[in-house]
Amino acid sequence: MWDALKRQDIPACLRICAGTDGSVTLLLELLTGKAVTVSTLEQSVIKATPDIAGLLEIEDGDEVN
Incomplete structure (x- = not known):
């Protein structure tokens, strides 16, 4: 999986969300500046x-x- 996340054809924000072991919801809120439900x-x-x-x-x- 980690090799796939290094592919440059995948936008960095998607690689970050896919690779996190924490809250994707929080990451999306930080990236967008909006509340995510x-x-x-x-x-x-x-x-x-x-x-x-x-x-x-x-x-x-x-x-x-």
């Missing part, structure tokens, strides 16, 4: 496929949401 429309837990596991550096089959 988040509403969860759907959330589920699935087992990581090999591709997802590789990106997240977890084991194949681990639960992710």
Whole structure:
């Protein structure tokens, strides 16, 4: 995943949001200077496929949401 975040064809603000391990909402507020509201429309837990596991550096089959 970290190599993908170094790609220069992805805008820096998107790389920062994708790479953070903190609050993306706060980052968006800082970038835009406006309040950001988040509403969860759907959330589920699935087992990581090999591709997802590789990106997240977890084991194949681990639960992710």
